[in-house]
Amino acid sequence: xxxxxxxxxxxxxxxxxxxxxxxxxxxxxxxxxxxxxxxxxxxxxxxxxxxxxxxxxxxxxxxxxxxxxxxxxxxxxxxxxxxxxxxxxxxxxxxxxxxxxxxxxxxxxxxxxxxxxxxxxxxxxxxxxxxxxxxxxxxxxxxxxxxxxxxxxxxxxxxxxxxxxxxxxxxxxxxxxxxxxxxxxxxxxxxxxxxxxxxxxxxxxxxxxxxxxxxxxxxxxxxxxxxxxxxxxxxxxxxxxxxxxxxxxxxxxxxxxxxxxxxxxxxxxxxxxxxxxxxxxxxxxxxxxxxxxxxxxxxxxxxxxxxxxxxxxxxxxxxxxxxxxxxxxxxxxxxxxxxxxxxxxxxxxxxxxxxxxxxxxxxxxxxxxxxxxxxxxxxxxxxxxxxxxxxxxxxxxxxxxxxxxxxxxxxxxxxxxxxxxxxxxxxxxxxxxxxxxxxxxxxxxxxxxxxxxxxxxxxxxxxxxxxxxxxxxxxxxxxxxxxxxxxxxxxxxxxxxxxxxxxxxxxxxxxxxxxxxxxxxxxxxxxxxxxxxxxxxxxxxxxxxxxxxxxxxxxxxxxxxxxxxxxxxxxxxxxxxxxxxxxxxxxxxxxxxxxxxxxxxxxxx
Numbered sequence: 001x002x003x004x005x006x007x008x009x010x011x012x013x014x015x016x017x018x019x020x021x022x023x024x025x026x027x028x029x030x031x032x033x034x035x036x037x038x039x040x041x042x043x044x045x046x047x048x049x050x051x052x053x054x055x056x057x058x059x060x061x062x063x064x065x066x067x068x069x070x071x072x073x074x075x076x077x078x079x080x081x082x083x084x085x086x087x088x089x090x091x092x093x094x095x096x097x098x099x100x101x102x103x104x105x106x107x108x109x110x111x112x113x114x115x116x117x118x119x120x121x122x123x124x125x126x127x128x129x130x131x132x133x134x135x136x137x138x139x140x141x142x143x144x145x146x147x148x149x150x151x152x153x154x155x156x157x158x159x160x161x162x163x164x165x166x167x168x169x170x171x172x173x174x175x176x177x178x179x180x181x182x183x184x185x186x187x188x189x190x191x192x193x194x195x196x197x198x199x200x201x202x203x204x205x206x207x208x209x210x211x212x213x214x215x216x217x218x219x220x221x222x223x224x225x226x227x228x229x230x231x232x233x234x235x236x237x238x239x240x241x242x243x244x245x246x247x248x249x250x251x252x253x254x255x256x257x258x259x260x261x262x263x264x265x266x267x268x269x270x271x272x273x274x275x276x277x278x279x280x281x282x283x284x285x286x287x288x289x290x291x292x293x294x295x296x297x298x299x300x301x302x303x304x305x306x307x308x309x310x311x312x313x314x315x316x317x318x319x320x321x322x323x324x325x326x327x328x329x330x331x332x333x334x335x336x337x338x339x340x341x342x343x344x345x346x347x348x349x350x351x352x353x354x355x356x357x358x359x360x361x362x363x364x365x366x367x368x369x370x371x372x373x374x375x376x377x378x379x380x381x382x383x384x385x386x387x388x389x390x391x392x393x394x395x396x397x398x399x400x401x402x403x404x405x406x407x408x409x410x411x412x413x414x415x416x417x418x419x420x421x422x423x424x425x426x427x428x429x430x431x432x433x434x435x436x437x438x439x440x441x442x443x444x445x446x447x448x449x450x451x452x453x454x455x456x457x458x459x460x461x462x463x464x465x466x467x468x469x470x471x472x473x474x475x476x477x478x479x480x481x482x483x484x485x486x487x488x489x490x491x492x493x494x495x496x497x498x499x500x501x502x503x504x505x506x507x508x509x510x511x512x513x514x515x516x517x518x519x520x521x522x523x524x525x526x527x528x529x530x531x532x533x534x535x536x537x538x539x540x541x542x543x544x545x546x547x548x549x550x551x552x553x554x555x556x557x558x559x560x561x562x563x564x565x566x567x568x569x570x571x572x573x574x575x576x577x578x579x580x581x582x583x584x585x586x587x588x589x590x591x592x593x594x595x596x597x598x599x600x601x602x603x604x605x
Contacts, residue, residue, distance in 0.1 A: 022285025044292020080258025105322035130171030210260025487520035
């Protein structure tokens with residue numbers, strides 16, 4: 001461990017430092033548009049083995065192990081909670097193959113790479129190889145947003161990461177259970193009996209806990225404000241109970257519990273999942289900082305040529321071969337197969353779970369398992385940095401990128417929406433109009449604007465709409481309540497600054513008034529749906545103007561005093577939707593979209 005003096009920092013200060021580093025790294029990564037795991041890795045290594053400010057083993061003592069174990073249990077429960085059978089059944093053939101065929105082959109290939117290249121024992125290789133098939137959904141998502149891949153390869157990578165998250169954790173847990181039993185049992189018969197008993201108890205407890213929670217929530221035995229606390233208490237209870245029967249079987253229990261709840265179709269599932277996602281971000285960040293800070297200089301120096309060869313073998317063989325075999329003779333084009341095969345960034349979950357299992361295996365007498373944490377760090381750092389810098393150029397080389405321009409999704413097929421969409425298309429921006437009423441989309445289809453018929457909050461929309469291509473959302477249907485609901489629900493997806501809504505009709509009765517804190521930002525001159533429609537009917541149109549050195553922003557304002565600016569595309573290609581109080585930046589090359597009176601020749605026609 002780090003040898004620097006650390007006695008000056010008490011456990012409370014150390015705990016606060018871990019939280020600040022984890023969340024701070026996540027925020028800074030968002031600002032810099034880079035994977036958060038790289039910054040967390042650097043922060044943990046700097047304050048740990050680098051400066052010696054944080055030494056988790058000394059500052060948290062005997063509580064460090066239980067803290068990490070509980071955090072990993074919640075992380076694995078979150079992974080199980082994402083495994084929805086309906087989502088898997090609706091997934092494309094390529095995704096099914098990556099999970100059903102690719103995951104087992106990936107486990108075998110990773111285990112072989114660990115044993116023959118890294119030099120680990122079969123026991124350590126089998127456990128670490130299981131969790132290595134997880135490609136990191138928390139890492140894939142920002143990479144996809146940055147690269148802006150075409151819809152199908154993006155869906156393949158995203159769904160593989162989501163579904164393989166619990167599958168990989170489950171594989172590692174099962175392998176670990178086998179190792180535990182084989183190491184502690186005195187005979188083969190006793191080993192088989194202990195393994196069967198432990199797995200049976202873990203499975204029964206997981207199913208029973210999931211069924212009990214789902215039934216209690218569905219029948220309103222638990223009030224809304226207590227659902228999340230009850231869920232976490234049950235989670236910790238079954239984790240501890242299963243562990244008392246067979247050491248570490250609690251991880252299998254909580255994973256099964258999460259899978260059961262994910263498929264129970266609970267009305268409050270979305271709220272539960274959103275809250276646990278927030279908790280998981282905090283826990284994953286904390287665990288990663290703790291594990292990185294707990295690395296010793298000696299352990300880092302143990303990363304020799306075999307570690308480099310292991311990372312190379314995973315990137316060049318253990319990842320591509322299982323993917324190519326799984327997608328062989330499928331309807332996935334060869335270029336997409338290549339991109340998916342050579343894109344496999346690992347994430348924080350890999351390091352967190354690998355670190356825990358490494359410690360447990362060492363405690364069982366498998367000494368070389370102590371090399372698992374540094375190998376996990378090396379693999380994560382190498383794959384995240386590699387794919388973070390190469391995914392976009394490789395995708396462009398293969399012709400698999402969507403438009404680099406910022407897309408806009410408009411909800412509602414009114415004349416105002418169609419006119420705005422046509423103006424945005426003149427800026428070469430991807431635009432789509434969605435409406436649950438098919439008749440409302442007729443004008444958009446006739447105008448050549450891409451449309452989506454259906455509710456964008458439905459599960460079908462999740463599968464068919466490529467939200468990665470759109471960074472702005474404008475809710476402009478004739479139903480203010482629906483606009484508000486959609487804007488509020490999708491704000492976490494797009495970012496609250498990127499969600500806009502047409503002005504709501506002012507209600508004189510408080511009975512019908514919607515809370516002002518809900519909904520999206522105002523757009524344009526803040527007109528209601530009916531005022532916007534009337535403006536188009538009265539001859540107004542959206543006009544696009546390019547600012548130059550000769551025709552400045554002041555010139556434009558003088559020539560169009562009554563114009564209502566709606567959007568601005570900067571010289572750098574950045575799109576800004578404008579509200580009634582938003583200042584226009586302008587500049588040479590900026591292009592403005594504004595609602596103004598139509599030209600005389602058009603008005604007459």
